[in-house]
Amino acid sequence: MPKTAYIYVPAPSRSNLAIGLDRGLWGWHRPTLDRATGRADVQSLEVGDYLVLAHKGPQARVPAGGWSDATLQRVIVTQVTRPYFEDTTPVWPDDVYPERIGLDVLADEQRVSGRTLGAEAAEALRLSANKQGTALVVDGTAALAQFATELPDDAAVPAATVPAALTHNGADSALVQVLVRREQHKLRKVMLNGATSFTCALCGRHLPARFIRAAHIKRRSHATHEERLQMANIMPACLFGCDELFEHGYVHITDGGTIAVSDKADATPDLTEAAKALDGRAVADFGAHRAPFFAWHRHNIAK
Numbered sequence: 156m157p158k159t160a161y162i163y164v165p166a167p168s169r170s171n172l173a174i175g176l177d178r179g180l181w182g183w184h185r186p187t188l189d190r191a192t193g194r195a196d197v198q199s200l201e202v203g204d205y206l207v208l209a210h211k212g213p214q215a216r217v218p219a220g221g222w223s224d225a226t227l228q229r230v231i232v233t234q235v236t237r238p239y240f241e242d243t244t245p246v247w248p249d250d251v252y253p254e255r256i257g258l259d260v261l262a263d264e265q266r267v268s269g270r271t272l273g274a275e276a277a278e279a280l281r282l283s284a285n286k287q288g289t290a291l292v293v294d295g296t297a298a299l300a301q302f303a304t305e306l307p308d309d310a311a312v313p314a315a316t317v318p319a320a321l322t323h324n325g326a327d328s329a330l331v332q333v334l335v336r337r338e339q340h341k342l343r344k345v346m347l348n349g350a351t352s353f354t355c356a357l358c359g360r361h362l363p364a365r366f367i368r369a370a371h372i373k374r375r376s377h378a379t380h381e382e383r384l385q386m387a388n389i390m391p392a393c394l395f396g397c398d399e400l401f402e403h404g405y406v407h408i409t410d411g412g413t414i415a416v417s418d419k420a421d422a423t424p425d426l427t428e429a430a431k432a433l434d435g436r437a438v439a440d441f442g443a444h445r446a447p448f449f450a451w452h453r454h455n456i457a458k
């Protein structure tokens with residue numbers, strides 16, 4: 156069964172939090188993990204387990220359950236990509252934090268209430284705040300499932316994309332999908348800006364918004380946390396072939412901003428014909444802000 160660790164990050168550590176998220180790392184001072192079972196708890200986390208970071212909450216020295224109705228200004232759900240390791244390579248400017256763990260951001264939400272988090276998660280974060288940011292480990296992902304389905308409406312995912320129930324065993328792939336889709340939904344909402352129809356950046360067809368996807372140019376799995384949230388890395392791509400042709404590298408964008416067909420060995424004649432229909436078109440909104448992302452796609456996916 157997967158585990159979930161809860162860590163409170165105090166307000167003065169805002170810059171360290173930003174650096175850690177962008178680098179896909181979190182770290183601790185040795186004395187912090189020397190407390191009680193702190194180090195053993197962190198060492199128990201495996202690839203695929205979850206780590207929740209909360210930032211800027213209320214006074215923590217309150218009785219047990221005191222955060223059940225509190226509001227945390229920021230809650231970040233991550234998944235462990237590299238278990239506990241020691242490293243003194245400089246990452247954060249104020250200290251080394253040599254005991255580390257690798258992570259990948261799944262969701263980043265503002266102003267989350269204790270009711271949304273659930274009593275168990277809210278209490279684990281309160282305890283972490285009182286223990287200098289050590290990790291409180293809880294078996295299972297039930298609290299995360301509640302978090303994923305009970306966030307405020309302004310960050311809601313369309314009902315059709317949220318399963319009625321989440322699987323809490325195995326790899327919890329349904330939970331990951333819901334959390335990532337929330338991020339994608341918010342990016343798409345910004346991209347559309349209220350429009351009910353939109354133009355595909357590749358084929359130029361103007362379509363009802365439901366047929367337009369907010370596609371990452373540099374793949375989400377390879378982008379830093381900051382890159383994932385940059386609108387320069389988001390492109391409107393239609394569901395009538397453009398999104399898939401670009402995603403799998405059958406077409407790419409040249410350094411001059413035009414679409415070119417890639418030489419992919421597994422392309423069938425019909426697929427090649429579909430790609431050639433885009434050949435030579437100017438991609439919409441090309442410029443210096445998007446060029447590095449298109450270059451990454453060209454060299455890593457298309458070639």
